[in-house]
Amino acid sequence: MxxxxxxxxxxxxxxxxxxxxxxxxxxxxxxxxxxxxxxxxxxxxxxxxxxxxxxxxxxxxxxxxxxxxxxxxxxxxxxxxxxxxxxxxxxxxxxxxxxxxxxxxxxxxxxxxxxxxxxxxxxxxxxxxxxxxxxxxxxxxxxxxxxxxxxxxxxxxxxxxxxxxxxxxxxxxxxxxxxxxxxxxxxxxxxxxxxxxxxxxxxxxxxxxxxxxxxxxxxxxxxxxxxxxxxxxxxxxxxxxxxxxxxxxxxxxxxxxxxxxxxxxxxxxxxxxxxxxxxxxxxxxxxxxxxxxxxxxxxxxxxxxxxxxxxxxxxxxxxxxxxxxxxxxxxxxxxxxxxxxxxxxxxxxxxxxxxxxxxxxxxxxxxxxxxxxxxxxxxxxxxxxxxxxxxxxxxxxxxxKEKADKKADTIEEQHEVIIAGFGHFGSTIGRLLRANGVKATILDHDSERVDLLRKMGFKVYYGDATRLELLKAAGAEDAKLFIAAIDNPSVNLNVVEIIRKNFPNLKILTRARNRIDAYELIDHGVENIYRETLYTAVHLGVDALTQLGHRKYSATRQGQRFIKYDEASIRELAAKRHDKMAYLVTAQEQIELQEQILKNDLYTNFEAKDHAWDSAFLKREINNDDK
Missing domain, CATH: 1.20.1530.20 (Na+/H+ antiporter like fold)
Structure with missing residues (x-):
């Protein structure tokens, strides 16, 4: 041979x-x-x-x-x-x-x-x-x-x-x-x-x-x-x-x-x-x-x-x-x-x-x-x-058995919200919910982090969220929301797949680092996707516009509309991402359309009340009138 x-x-x-x-x-x-x-x-x-x-x-x-x-x-x-x-x-x-x-x-x-x-x-x-x-x-x-x-x-x-x-x-x-x-x-x-x-x-x-x-x-x-x-x-x-x-x-x-x-x-x-x-x-x-x-x-x-x-x-x-x-x-x-x-x-x-x-x-x-x-x-x-x-x-x-002695892995209560992953991203969500009186069942796979979070006052359960039996014990069958906030995108996607397959009525809110992660989640039928890079970048862009003299209300409104249009375009791009030429053409069209819509929005329905809550803008206007 x-x-x-x-x-x-x-x-x-x-x-x-x-x-x-x-x-x-x-x-x-x-x-x-x-x-x-x-x-x-x-x-x-x-x-x-x-x-x-x-x-x-x-x-x-x-x-x-x-x-x-x-x-x-x-x-x-x-x-x-x-x-x-x-x-x-x-x-x-x-x-x-x-x-x-x-x-x-x-x-x-x-x-x-x-x-x-x-x-x-x-x-x-x-x-x-x-x-x-x-x-x-x-x-x-x-x-x-x-x-x-x-x-x-x-x-x-x-x-x-x-x-x-x-x-x-x-x-x-x-x-x-x-x-x-x-x-x-x-x-x-x-x-x-x-x-x-x-x-x-x-x-x-x-x-x-x-x-x-x-x-x-x-x-x-x-x-x-x-x-x-x-x-x-x-x-x-x-x-x-x-x-x-x-x-x-x-x-x-x-x-x-x-x-x-x-x-x-x-x-x-x-x-x-x-x-x-x-x-x-x-x-x-x-x-x-x-x-x-x-x-x-x-x-x-x-x-x-x-x-x-x-x-x-x-x-x-x-x-x-x-x-x-x-x-x-x-x-x-x-x-x-x-x-x-x-x-x-x-x-x-x-x-x-x-x-x-x-x-x-x-x-x-x-x-x-x-x-x-x-x-x-x-x-x-x-x-x-x-x-x-x-x-x-x-x-x-x-x-x-070891955890049971500490009453760590036995989930004793169930809530309407389940959070998987309680690192920097997940803990921010958990603190916001707790501050507003919403209790959540929290799962994390790092035993040392679980111990540390318990000492800080959080009730966190050690466990692998990709295990079906753990999800059932956490109350996934009766919960209303599942927040997938795991650091690793592939594990996060794996958890979403399991939830969609075994708990189709459970609404999923999931973290995505970027567009690539979002495309995969869209393929699995997830509606509520939150890209880290999108919201942070838009927030910075809004602050940049404000620093350059734009009215804060208008800049914030434009930022929110940018997010709205971008989230709509990403679903159209997801379907075409495997065809490189079609993807590039669609992406260019979406960028041009988005910029044009935002420019039109800037001059549409413009009323004085748009800046009524922007005290810095009002102070500047008053000072100019006095002069």
Whole structure:
């Protein structure tokens, strides 16, 4: 069978298109869909791609390279400094604690040499940044206590890869059985191990300073051309060049990509580059997960299933216990702690990098290294199932039981109004309603925020508003209004879908960040949509007109009419947004019509009473008459 680029691309993309929607349809994460797609098309099932997964991992490595570039690009130094105690504290405890336990397990139980045990322990101590970040995004947990803790640990792990890869060459000289001619050749292979380590560290420092003082100024030159595609080309040049440099000194190209991202994280071009590359991020991660699924060597599992399954289960258990202990030490709520511990209990993509690097140096026997790679892939495959088990069986019982002792999750009363999401947006609505004597049943999915709001005097219930049983307990069947005020637009839309399907008589008032969110809500038949950007922008525009000398009443009236016409036009635009040409023509027509109507309104029904309540205008008129 022809395994050319186009055939491989068609197979990869077809597998993703088929299996990911199936996984989402049955309630699983997209990650599982990609992993299963890789297993099915891989060399050990249908055999459509790859021979023993070797060429597949080239695809996977390219996905990791671009993913790590984006992770480095999003590494905000200010956020890092704010979270330094969590990053250094939680991260170091997890990596060091897990590595020590796995090291002792390898030396004592499996009788590995200390070099082999140390490398395997360090490789398996690192969790999957790709899986965890994707899971946090899909489940809208990024801003929760668990999300922040996970990000802190993952960030420390990503940084820890640098010294781990730098230290590995030092272990070569300690293993006398390795012939020097069998080592992976690089431009520094002939140097002593300690000199190689210094060169590696020097290369990393050179990347940082060269990027900051050479590449960022070069981007200023590129910016003057005003050619958007040059930014993408420049970013790719940096990624490829730095990745190649890392490869020359014997390190992983993925590490170079991460360094390239960090270099640009401080620049003023960061967000523009993110916007250019972000559309490819999901696809590249999907290719990575397909590669991981296809690389699982089922023959190794069949040959020695006891070792792989027992060691894999032991790995997950050790990491879970270490993470859970850290969560207790940092006083995490049990529901958040279970999510935190299950979410990071797998090995990660950096394990592939470290094990491959060690195989090239012949520190670890190929058979053992391949078994460890299979364990890493299986542990990554198990993560969505572990989170599903936690969601279905552990959280509803253990979590609710703990909350029941505090009378937190048991909804004891029902009101005519239900508010889902009580962040800055939802709490403003809740305070306004409460000030006017309207009681509401308030739901929020962040347990720490729930505790804080209760201390402030609000009666807030912890729970996931996407769960039908919780909505029923909150009185959705008898309520009059449901206010969807959740921060995450996709979760907000999901809640609206559930309400429309199961409680068709319940009137929905929903939050939307912008036009794109509003279009999706309109497609679901929602009438009352409140765009954050619209009302704030109009309010500012009204104040701007007033400051420029316009009568306040007229400016306010024009602002209200602008909102009225804009809300009418958005429904017409929603129906045509999938046809780009028709959308642009309609948008232009609506803008011109709206401006003309507002101009006509300004001179229609103009009466003196229009400014009767505007005291500033009256004072000016009186002063002018006196003169």
């Amino acid at each position: 022809d395994n050319g680029f186009f055939v491989q691309a068609i197979i990869y993309l077809s597998a993703a298109v088929v299996f990911v929607p199936i996984a989402k349809k049955i309630g699983l994460s997209s990650i599982l869909g990609y992993l299963f797609a890789g297993i099915i098309i891989g060399p050990f099932v249908l055999g459509l791609i790859g021979q023993r997964g070797e060429d597949i991992m080239h695809f996977a490595e390219f996905g990791v390279v671009m993913m790590l570039f984006l992770i480095g690009l999003e590494l905000d130094p200010h956020k890092f400094w704010k979270m330094r105690k969590f990053i250094l504290g939680m991260g170091s405890l997890q990596v060091i604690g897990t590595s020590i336990l796995l090291f002792l397990l390898g030396v004592i139980l499996y009788d590995w040499s200390w070099q082999v045990a140390l490398i395997i322990a360090m490789a398996l101590a690192l969790s999957s940044t790709a899986i965890v970040l994707q899971t946090l995004k899909e489940k809208s947990l990024s801003q929760t206590s668990m999300g922040r803790a996970s990000f802190a640990v993952l960030l420390f792990q990503d940084i820890a890869v640098i010294p781990i890869l730098a230290v590995i060459p030092l272990l070569v000289s300690a293993n006398a059985s390795i012939p020097l001619e069998d080592l992976n050749q690089s431009i520094i292979s002939d140097f002593a191990a300690w000199i190689q380590t210094l060169i590696v560290i020097g290369a990393i420092l050179a990347v940082y300073f060269a990027g900051r003082y050479i590449f960022v100024p070069l981007l200023h030159v590129v910016a003057k051309t005003r050619l958007q595609e040059l930014f993408t080309a420049s970013a790719l040049l940096l990624v490829v060049a730095v990745s190649y440099l890392m490869q020359l000194v014997g390190l992983s190209p993925a590490l170079g990509a991460f360094m390239a991202g960090v270099v640009l994280a401080n620049s003023e071009f960061r967000h523009e580059l993110e916007g250019d590359i972000a559309p490819f991020k999901g696809l590249l991660l999907g290719l990575f997960f397909i590669g991981v699924g296809a690389s699982i060597n089922f023959q190794l599992i069949i040959d020695d299933p006891i070792f792989i399954l027992v060691f894999g289960l032991t790995l997950i258990t050790i990491k879970f216990l270490v993470l859970f202990g850290i969560g207790i030490l940092y006083k995490k709520q049990s529901d958040q702690n279970f999510l935190f511990s299950f979410g990071l209990s797998q090995a990660g993509e950096f394990g592939f990098v470290i094990m491959s690097f060690s195989m090239q140096l012949n520190i670890i026997p190929n058979m053992l290294a391949n078994q460890i790679l299979a364990i890493i892939a299986l542990s990554m495959l198990s993560t969505p199932f572990l989170l599903l088990i936690n969601e279905k069986w552990i959280d509803p019982y253990f979590g609710v």
